[in-house]
Amino acid sequence: MERTLNLQTxxxxxxxxxxxxxxxxxxxxxxxxxxxLRDRSAVLQVVMVPSELDETSKELLTKLRPEFVxxxxxxxxxxxxxxxxxxxxxxxxxVLAKSFEILAEAETLPYDLNDAELKTDTLLDYLPLxxxxxxxxxxxxxxxxxxxxxxxxxxxxxxxxxxxSKLVAGATEGGANFFTLDYFGYKAYLAQxxxxxxxxxxxxxxxxxxxxxxxxxxxxxxxxxxxxxTSLDFEMGFIHDHHDIMxxxxxxxxxxxxxxxENNTAELKTLQATLPEMPEQFPxxxxxxxxxxxxxxxxxxxxGEPDFEPHQEKLIGxxxxxxxxxxxxxxxxxxxxxxxxxxxxxxxxxxxTKSFDLLxxxxxxxTGGQRIHNYEKLKANITKWGLNPDDxxxxxxxxxxxxxxxxxxxxxxxxxxxxxxxxxxxKQATFLPRDQVRIDLPLSKLQGEKKK
Amino acid sequence: MERTLNLQTxxxxxxxxxxxxxxxxxxxxxxxxxxxLRDRSAVLQVVMVPSELDETSKELLTKLRPEFVxxxxxxxxxxxxxxxxxxxxxxxxxVLAKSFEILAEAETLPYDLNDAELKTDTLLDYLPLxxxxxxxxxxxxxxxxxxxxxxxxxxxxxxxxxxxSKLVAGATEGGANFFTLDYFGYKAYLAQxxxxxxxxxxxxxxxxxxxxxxxxxxxxxxxxxxxxxTSLDFEMGFIHDHHDIMxxxxxxxxxxxxxxxENNTAELKTLQATLPEMPEQFPxxxxxxxxxxxxxxxxxxxxGEPDFEPHQEKLIGxxxxxxxxxxxxxxxxxxxxxxxxxxxxxxxxxxxTKSFDLLxxxxxxxTGGQRIHNYEKLKANITKWGLNPDDxxxxxxxxxxxxxxxxxxxxxxxxxxxxxxxxxxxKQATFLPRDQVRIDLPLSKLQGEKKK
Numbered sequence: 009m010e011r012t013l014n015l016q017t018x019x020x021x022x023x024x025x026x027x028x029x030x031x032x033x034x035x036x037x038x039x040x041x042x043x044x045l046r047d048r049s050a051v052l053q054v055v056m057v058p059s060e061l062d063e064t065s066k067e068l069l070t071k072l073r074p075e076f077v078x079x080x081x082x083x084x085x086x087x088x089x090x091x092x093x094x095x096x097x098x099x100x101x102x103v104l105a106k107s108f109e110i111l112a113e114a115e116t117l118p119y120d121l122n123d124a125e126l127k128t129d130t131l132l133d134y135l136p137l138x139x140x141x142x143x144x145x146x147x148x149x150x151x152x153x154x155x156x157x158x159x160x161x162x163x164x165x166x167x168x169x170x171x172x173s174k175l176v177a178g179a180t181e182g183g184a185n186f187f188t189l190d191y192f193g194y195k196a197y198l199a200q201x202x203x204x205x206x207x208x209x210x211x212x213x214x215x216x217x218x219x220x221x222x223x224x225x226x227x228x229x230x231x232x233x234x235x236x237x238t239s240l241d242f243e244m245g246f247i248h249d250h251h252d253i254m255x256x257x258x259x260x261x262x263x264x265x266x267x268x269x270e271n272n273t274a275e276l277k278t279l280q281a282t283l284p285e286m287p288e289q290f291p292x293x294x295x296x297x298x299x300x301x302x303x304x305x306x307x308x309x310x311x312g313e314p315d316f317e318p319h320q321e322k323l324i325g326x327x328x329x330x331x332x333x334x335x336x337x338x339x340x341x342x343x344x345x346x347x348x349x350x351x352x353x354x355x356x357x358x359x360x361t362k363s364f365d366l367l368x369x370x371x372x373x374x375t376g377g378q379r380i381h382n383y384e385k386l387k388a389n390i391t392k393w394g395l396n397p398d399d400x401x402x403x404x405x406x407x408x409x410x411x412x413x414x415x416x417x418x419x420x421x422x423x424x425x426x427x428x429x430x431x432x433x434x435k436q437a438t439f440l441p442r443d444q445v446r447i448d449l450p451l452s453k454l455q456g457e458k459k460k
Numbered sequence: 461m462e463r464t465l466n467l468q469t470x471x472x473x474x475x476x477x478x479x480x481x482x483x484x485x486x487x488x489x490x491x492x493x494x495x496x497l498r499d500r501s502a503v504l505q506v507v508m509v510p511s512e513l514d515e516t517s518k519e520l521l522t523k524l525r526p527e528f529v530x531x532x533x534x535x536x537x538x539x540x541x542x543x544x545x546x547x548x549x550x551x552x553x554x555v556l557a558k559s560f561e562i563l564a565e566a567e568t569l570p571y572d573l574n575d576a577e578l579k580t581d582t583l584l585d586y587l588p589l590x591x592x593x594x595x596x597x598x599x600x601x602x603x604x605x606x607x608x609x610x611x612x613x614x615x616x617x618x619x620x621x622x623x624x625s626k627l628v629a630g631a632t633e634g635g636a637n638f639f640t641l642d643y644f645g646y647k648a649y650l651a652q653x654x655x656x657x658x659x660x661x662x663x664x665x666x667x668x669x670x671x672x673x674x675x676x677x678x679x680x681x682x683x684x685x686x687x688x689x690t691s692l693d694f695e696m697g698f699i700h701d702h703h704d705i706m707x708x709x710x711x712x713x714x715x716x717x718x719x720x721x722e723n724n725t726a727e728l729k730t731l732q733a734t735l736p737e738m739p740e741q742f743p744x745x746x747x748x749x750x751x752x753x754x755x756x757x758x759x760x761x762x763x764g765e766p767d768f769e770p771h772q773e774k775l776i777g778x779x780x781x782x783x784x785x786x787x788x789x790x791x792x793x794x795x796x797x798x799x800x801x802x803x804x805x806x807x808x809x810x811x812x813t814k815s816f817d818l819l820x821x822x823x824x825x826x827t828g829g830q831r832i833h834n835y836e837k838l839k840a841n842i843t844k845w846g847l848n849p850d851d852x853x854x855x856x857x858x859x860x861x862x863x864x865x866x867x868x869x870x871x872x873x874x875x876x877x878x879x880x881x882x883x884x885x886x887k888q889a890t891f892l893p894r895d896q897v898r899i900d901l902p903l904s905k906l907q908g909e910k911k912k
Contacts, residue, residue: 455630
C-alpha cells in the first residue's frame with residue numbers, strides 16, 4: 009500500500025491508509041492509546057484500540073514511546089464537531105489503527121521535546137533531536153523561504169548564480185579574523201566574504217549572485233554573531249550609483265518576505281512572529297542625518313561619529329517605525345575611513361561613501377554600495393589603505409581589462425531569520441551553529457585536550 | 461535614457477537607444493569602425509562613422525580597444541538581408557552610434573580572447589579575464605541550469621533545502637584526506653561531505669537536500685578530480701530500499717537535463733555539446749553482472765573485483781549505449797567492504813550493499829544507497845569498521861531517538877557539467893578551481909615560500 013501523508017488524510021473519510029511517522033506524543037486513556045503521529049506534512053491523531061489491532065500490534069502497544077518511528081495501517085474516521093482540534097490541520101479526522109510496525113525504536117528522551125525552553129548547551133548537544141521540535145523546525149522552513157525568495161528575485165532580474173570557493177590564498181582584504189588552514193603545506197584561509205569573486209563575476213555575467221558559507225574568526229560572544237554563516241551576495245554592473253543597488257535589494261527583501269507570507273503561515277503562527285511593515289518605498293537618510301535625529305530626539309552625544317552604537321541602531325529603528333511605519337531604513341554615506349578600500353567615494357560629498365546599510369528592526373541586515381571600478385583609482389586606494397597592490401594581483405585583473413560601474417550587497421541569512429522571527433540568539437537561526445567553543449559538541453570534550 | 465539590452469534591439473528599427481557593454485572586437489574599415497559590443501544578453505554590431513558622431517566621441521574613436529567598457533547612444537538600423545549575420549541573435553540589426561562614453565578603459569590583452577586554446581596555467585592566471593570568453597561563460601550558464609533543475613525537482617518532491625556547515629570537529633568518517641584548520645586553538649577539519657548532517661536532517665524534515673562546497677585533500681592530479689567541489693546531496697526517509705533513491709535521482713537528473721534543454725540552446729551550440737540519451741527508464745545491473753559483461757564481451761580479467769577500473773567504466777558505458785541507447789547506467793550491489801560504514805547490507809544478497817553508482821557516459825556521476833537506520837546495528841558497524849562509536853556521539857543522536865529507513869545520494873556538480881559538455885578537464889567546469897598548487901594564482905608565487 010502506498011503511504012498517505014498525514015495532511016492528505018483530511019477528506020478521505022472511510023478509506024484505509026498507510027501512514028508513517030514519529031510518535032510525537034502518546035496518551036493512555038485506560039485501554040485506548042492515542043498517538044500523535046508526526047510526519048513532514050502534519051501531526052495526525054491515531055487511535056489504538058487493542059480489540060481493533062492484529063495480534064502482533066497488540067503486543068507491541070505497550071512498548072511505544074515518543075520518537076518511535078511507526079508504519080501504521082488503519083481507517084480514517086471523522087472526529088465529529090465536538091472532538092475536532094482546530095489547532096491541527098488534520099484536526100477533523102483521526103486514524104483507527106488496524107496494525108502497525110515499528111520501523112525504529114527510540115530511547116527515553118533526555119528531556120520533554122514539547123516542553124523545552126530556550127536553547128542551552130544541553131539543547132545544542134542534542135541538536136539533532138532538538139530540531140525535531142515544531143518551533144525549531146519552523147525556523148528553518150522560514151529560512152528556506154527567505155532564500156527561495158532571494159533566488160527567485162535575483163533570477164527574475166537576470167542575475168546568474170555562481171559557485172564561490174571558500175578558500176583564499178591570502179588574508180588580503182586587510183582585516184584580521186581569518187581562519188588559517190594547512191593547504192598542502194601552504195597556508196590558506198577561509199574566505200570572509202565572496203566580495204572579490206563576485207566583482208570578478210560582474211566582468212563575466214554583469215549581474216551575479218552567490219549563496220554560501222563565510223567565516224569570521226572573531227572571538228566575540230554576542231547574541232547576533234557567529235563564526236560561520238550563510239551569506240547572500242549579489243553584485244551588478246552598469247549602475248548609475250548606489251541607489252540602483254538599494255532599489256535592487258529592496259526588491260529582493262520584498263520578495264523574501266513575500267515568499268514567507270506565501271509559504272509559512274503555519275510557521276509564523278507557531279513562532280508567534282509577525283511580518284514587517286514595508287511602506288511603498290523604504291525610507292533612507294545619510295548617516296549624519298540619522299546622527300542628528302539621535303541627538304535631537306534622543307539626546308545622544310553622537311554627532312560626527314562614524315557609525316551607530318548598537319543601542320543607537322535600535323533607537324533609529326524605533327524612530328523609523330514611528331515616523332514612517334517602516335521596519336526598514338537605508339542609512340547611506342558612511343565615512344570613507346570606515347568602509348573597505350573598494351568603496352566608492354561620493355564625488356559630491358567628499359569624505360563620504362556611496363555605500364549603505366539596510367537596518368531592519370533596528371539592526372544592520374545588509375551592507376552594500378557602489379565599488380570603485382577604475383583600475384588606477386582602485387590600485388591607488390589599496391596603497392592608501394596601507395596595503396600592497398601586488399597582493400591583489402588576481403583581484404585586479406578584471407579592473408585592468410575593463411570593469412563597468414558596479415556595486416552590490418552582502419546579507420547574512422541567519423541574521424535576517426533571527427530578526428524576522430524575533431529570536432533571542434542567532435544560534436537558533438543556524439542549522440549547525442559553530443561558535444568559539446563548539447562544533448556540534450564542545451570542542452574541549454570532543455578533543456579531550458586543552459586549548460593551546 | 462534607460463539602457464536597452466543588446467538582445468532587445470531586435471525589432472526596434474529606427475529607435476534611438478542607449479546600449480552598454482564591452483568591446484568584444486573592433487574592426488577598422490577605412491574610416492568606419494565596427495564594434496562588436498558584448499553585454500549579458502548578446503553581442504551587437506555597432507557602427508561608428510566619424511561624421512555621425514559628436515565631437516567628443518569622434519576624438520575617442522581611435523582609443524578604443526577590446527574590453528573597453530562603453531555606453532553608446534545611437535539609432536537601430538536594419539542590416540538588410542545580405543548583411544544579416546545568422547550566427548548572432550541580433551544579426552538582423554546594427555546600431556549607428558551618435559555618441560559614446562568610455563566607462564572603463566582596458567589595457568592591451570595578454571592574449572586574443574577569441575582565439576584562446578585549452579586552459580593552461582597562463583589562462584588560469586588570467587581566469588577573471590578568460591571567463592569572459594563566450595565558451596567559458598557558457599559552461600557556467602549550463603552549470604547554473606543543472607543546479608536549477610536539481611533544486612526545482614527536489615522542491616517539487618517536498619524536500620527541504622538546508623544550509624550545511626563546512627566545518628567538522630573530527631575527521632571521523634574513517635577516511636584520510638582532510639584539510640586541517642586552526643579553530644580557536646583547536647583542530648578542526650573541512651567537511652568531505654554533508655553525509656552525517658543530511659542524515660540528521662531526515663530526522664527533522666524527512667526529505668532534505670543541501671548544495672555546497674566539500675573538500676578532499678587528495679594529492680592526485682587527474683582530469684576529473686579537484687580539491688574543492690560543489691556537492692549536490694539529498695537524503696530521504698521512509699523508503700523501502702535503494703530503488704526508491706534510484707528513482708528519485710533519475711527524476712532529478714531528467715529535470716537537470718530538461719532545464720539545460722529549456723534554457724541553454726545557445727550555450728550547447730557554442731560548446732558543441734549534445735544532450736544525453738535517456739531511455740524511458742535508466743538501465744540497472746548488479747556490479748557482478750557488469751563485471752561478467754566486461755569479462756565476456758571485452759575480455760577483461762575482472763570477475764570478483766570490488767569496483768571498476770576507469771577504463772572498465774568507459775567500456776560498460778559503451779555497452780550501455782550500444783545495448784539500451786542510454787548514456788546512464790545504475791550499477792548496484794558493491795561489496796560491503798568497499799562502502800562506508802553507514803551503508804545497508806542487502807539481507808537477500810549477503811556481503812553486498814543496497815548502494816549504487818550512477819554512471820554517465822562511462823564515468824561515475826552519483827553515489828548513493830540505503831543507509832543503516834537501526835541504532836544498535838549502526839553502532840556495531842562503526843566498531844566493525846575499526847572506529848570508535850564515542851567519536852560519533854553527535855551523529856548517533858538521531859539514530860538513538862528513532863530514524864526511519866532512509867537513503868540518499870551525493871553528486872559533484874562540476875563532474876556532471878564536465879561530462880555533459882564533454883570538457884577535457886574538470887577545472888574548466890569549476891568557477892574558481894583549487895588544486896594542489898593553486899588558489900587563484902600558484903601558491904608558491906603568492907606566498908613566496910617553498911612547501912614545507
